[in-house]
Amino acid sequence: MKEKLEEIYRRLFDYFGPQHWWPAESDFEVCVGAILTQNTSWSNVEKAVENLKRAGALSPDAIASMPQDELEKLIKPSGFYRQKAKRLKEFCRWLIDTGGLDALREMPLDVARNRLLEVKGIGRETADSILLYALEKPIFVVDAYTYRILLRHNIIDEDTDYDTMQELFMSAFSPDVELFKEYHALLVMAGKNFCKKKPLCDGCPLKGV
DNA sequence: TACCAGGAGAAAA
């Protein structure tokens, strides 16, 4: 198992090169992007984030104090805009009460994770994305691409859940923030370019794994 | 036109 996951990483890294994720200008922007990208293409998230920047609203205080209908208009391109506006406001209020990202960063990984998961609208993938990319904590982010790629290469069966997949990676590698960042980013690249629902296995760097 | 995208929570069974 360990060898297989190492082989996949090596092949993806050789093919795509380093990704240097997450694409954002600040830790807080990572959090906003993580919520907005829920079941949504990244290009739509970029439009919403750009709207927030132009409005000078890319801060916890601005989002927490903004009328919800105004926030909805700004993030509309990212889809699910009514529930995402609620989730953003909920997260920002919570973040302010908690003492900001720096306070969260001081907490042990499992404590910070459980705190995040208590916030409505923050599920496992969103929490782990924030922990890894905004707080630099060594946790592996699993997503739909991870599932699809592992399934396609017969590493898991179709009813494997999030925690099991995460544990596969976490037990195969020693905790390494940079490795976990790159690996997840590379899996997304592989998923976008090759292992879609209609897979383009032609030319896929993972062919034969 | 139908399908899909870097999920999560509530409702139903």
Next chain:
DNA sequence: TTTTCTCATGGT
């Protein structure tokens, strides 16, 4: 407890 439904814009 597990499965199903809902949320919604924009690109292909």
